[in-house]
Amino acid sequence: MIKQRTVKATIDGQSVEVPYGTSILDAARQACIEIPVLCKHPDLPPTAACGLCIVKLKDNAKLPRACATPLEDGMDVVTHDHELREIRRSVIELILSNHPNECLSCGRNGSCELQTLAAEFGIRQDVIKRTVRDLPCDNSNGSIVLDFRKCIKCGRCVTVCQEVQNVWALSFLERGINTRMAPAGDISLAESPCIKCGQCAAHCPTGAIVERDDVSLVTAAIEDPAKFCTVQIAPSVRVAIGEEFGLPPGTNLTKKLYAFMRRIGFRAVFDTNFSADLTIVEEASEFVERFAHGKGELPLITSCCPAWTDFMEKKHYDFIDNFSSAKSPQQMLGVMAKTYFAETQKIDPATIFQVSIMPCTAKKYELERTDEMMASGFHDVDVVLTTRELARLIKQSGIDFLALPDEEADSILGDYSGAGTIFGVTGGVMEAALRTAYHYVTGENLEGEAINFEAVRGLDGVKEAAIKVAGTEVRIAVAHGLSHVEQVLNKVRAARESGAELPYHFIEVMACPGGCIGGGGQPYGVTNAVRQKRIEGLYADDRDCAVRFSHENPEIKRLYEDYLGKPLSERAHQLLHTNYKPRPLYKN
């Protein structure tokens, strides 16, 4: 049997044995020792920028960085002593001397890693004269705000933008004390390749990159008697919001969220899981049209992630014809609220103010992506709050969120199937679509364990599978984290060029690692372990659902019967579909 190679060493006098390649920083954690660090995010490779995690090695005059140095056999590491503490204190003071003293008005007040360290080290006065370059914020793209003055140049955002997402919107400019994180080429974020995925904000240790805060727009609307405020809650919000209140990741708070929304004054509480089912019905029908009836390009590529569609329009626009024209669940719910719901409830759609709670910063951009986002004649969705903004809204409201009794969503846009809820995880859209497509092709529903498509689950960057549907093989691929997309698309491109058989019939792409549960608007501190817990939360929700097929959701059925007719009907096309156009970044 092949066994994992391990190394044995001593850290602060304690013996540790860890897998080969484990950094001193991670190995120390196993010995219950936390080494202070600002630049290393557990989710990202080290940048070695901050200089706080220096440790001593026996017989070595240099102080290596624990984040970037693998533990070696026989190492004798000292992580904390007076000298190291004093050096770290000096480094923190240096960083603070180049950071605005604006904690009280900062988006990260209370969750800032620099603030926390300064407090832990007992920094009581500014020994080193403060010098902060006056740089204006970049508010240009509507989703993410860059406050360059607060940047400590840890490099997390640049790493995540370049290496994890392959977007290359952010970079470092200039050098020395003038070094700054900024869109490459010193342009505005709106002009940059930024796709608003928000991974930079989710990983930033300070308030240098934050989501645009729209909480007050929502509270103002709720209190406006002329407005009929409705809300929708995305799948992955329910399994992450608890983290903001001390609960473990993956804790499902769906019903408390419904209760909270009503308490704070929303007059109708919907669930994006409902419209996820709607998206699946349309998208699965689209797939069957293309796959079984040859109408349209294959592979079909999912389009419910707005960061991905933005990326595709900028970089991979040769796949526009492959994109599913079905709108994302957020937009489908928005348009249904202002048409079907308004008509059914006899409410003037002009008065409806639709708020959407999303794990995602790009969803703020999606609201105005094209004219089709106003298919109801109004903004189908008026405001998007990310999970982090929702947490602030809850805390500002004075409502004891966790103590609320469970409640249910409002009919007729609130009921959901297990297929709808797994939209929030990588592979979930694929799985949900396959469950329904199988039904459309065979007329039967999958049963037992066959409902669970294990091959598309999990955190591998690219997942591939071949599934038999009515005797025909459907080849699928699932990619998440945009750095993984290119390899999948290049396979298709290669096949197209050589005229070979297509490698895939159906591709799911989510911009953020892990899918929406790892979205850029989710609570801070995401790692694969956290993602995994959130994923388990949603799969548990799926398992617990009485209905596990989107097409079996009774409210979906009713919607088609009462209003839309059939999937892909003219009305469905008018309200539930959109299109894409190339927007190359660099013109030849």
Added chain:
Amino acid sequence: MNATYDSATLDQIAADAPTLAQPYLRVGLDTGGIAAGSLVIHEFFTAAAKKHHDFPPIKRVGSNGLSWADPLLEVNVDGLPPTLYGAVDETAAQQILDEHILGGKLVDDHALAYPNEAQARATVTKSTEHTFVLVKDTSCDDGDKTEFFQFALQEEIKRQGLDPSVQVVRALDLGVQDEGVVLRILPAGITYANVLTTQVADIVARTIKNGEVVAELQHQASVHQQRIVMRNCGIVDPEDIDDYIRHGGYAGLKQALAAPPETCLATLKASGLRGRGGAGFPTWMKWKLTREAPGAIKYVICNADEGDPGAFMDRSVLEGDPHAVLEGLILAAYAIGATTGYFYIRAEYPMAIERVQKAIAAARNAGLLGQNILGSGFDFDAKVRLGAGAFVCGEETALIASIEGKRGSPSPRPPYPSVSGLWEKPTSINNVETLAAASAIAARGGEWYAGFGTKESTGTKVFAVTGKVKHAQLVEVPMGTKLRDIVFALCGGTHDVFDIKAIQTGGPSGGVIPEKLLDTGVSYEALKALGSIMGSGGMLVMDQSDCMVDVAKFYLKFCVDESCGKCAPCRVGGFQLLQLIDKIARGNGKPDDLDLLRRISVAMQKASLCGLGQTAANPVLSTLKYFEDEYRAYIEGGRAYARKMKQAREAGTPKPVVATV
């Protein structure tokens, strides 16, 4: 010149080694020489050559290091000893043409001693019918007596009836410093120092007439230059591969390729050569680690991103003898198993770039680069990449990032470049000097090289001595040579107004060494123990008029400007140190500021990611260590003192020294 060279071709060309019987003119056409006007001199003699039959061939060479005496011209014609002339302007060129080349006499006021003992000795082997006495007063305490001695010698020679077979010439420099009147008698090659007027008659009678050496007058040099890295600088035509081969070039490569790579590593190990870029890591070990790292594709890089203010060793070697470096690169590639090599040269060195490119093209043309080099089955080619002006790109990992087309920022090590370097392949990065030494070692053996220098630091090191020194120049000395000998015996000490205060080694990353410690022998270990570093070999001399707070500020500012900004201790630490020093220099410092200076410096040293940040505070710490009183003078003297210093600085007048405050 299209034929591929094999071992036999190399031997054939090498057999044609030049002798002093062949006349030549060598013009120093390096960046420094050209800046001083050597192109004009080259044109002058080229024009003269057209007007005369059998004019000696005019050869383009690099600098032999005597930068203070640029433009340099070496003349070797029948009947006269080979003569090195310095400070050759157009008037001097005309004189040299008329009097020396056409007239058979040496020219006054321009002759120089050869910087290199071996070369100096070679000149005396050339027989001439005449005797030449070069004279120079090297301590002009009460006026320059050179002319007086020339006259006295001439009169005495006449008196003793030796005229006209003896010529007495005023020299520009005889390589002996501060030893009174110095005579060099050619072709005998005898040097006398501290000659008195009363001894003139004796010298003429005994030495010039009878060839007897007056032992008590003979000058014993305390230090000699040993040219290994610069062996061909100022001698070979850098743009002629055959000239390099005629001077023994590519012989080391030929030998190395005939044996397995392990033999090459063993030779390097025996030589004890350590990286000359500053860190002093054993070169053989670096190559071995790269050789042993798994992977089929490996790279070797020549780091020619010389960026220390005042340092120009690498430039001079690349401009003067590029093939020596290229040969070293090919050797390194062979030893580690690399198939591609890069010269990373800073774009500010256009002439070095051009000459390296020509060297690569010539070597490729000759089959010394490319497939199956010298029939050994070894394939290797080299390319040039330009640095865009960032000092930090001299740091290995930043250099790699730069070649890869990324922002030139260092990355944490491990992984070391020897395991994962350029494009994540095992990569060995070597300094120019290291490679030039390696090619000499390959030809002459590891033990030969280890015979120079000290036990831990073998071989020689090139220093660029600049600042308040009479002869700013390059010197190449064995390791262990005393700093005092380098500064005084080889470079003439400070100008005559002020005494020396300190020297600064290692460029902006180095530290100052006060006068009282100048008897230290140079080596990696010794300089580090003094709070400085060897660095790449910059050596700046400061005299009593220099303010050490200014010095610290100057070097620190350099590093602050050049910090890549990646890691906080260097980015913010350097900036804040500079703010503090500036505050002190304006007379606004507080006593506590010195503690803060030290504290920030330590944080930078200990917590910075790369060598730049780790050493950027060295100038501050070392000036604080040896010259804290100068800082205190600013703090205690306040603005009044700062104003006084500022006025002195602006007026260019000697600054008030601390002791008077």
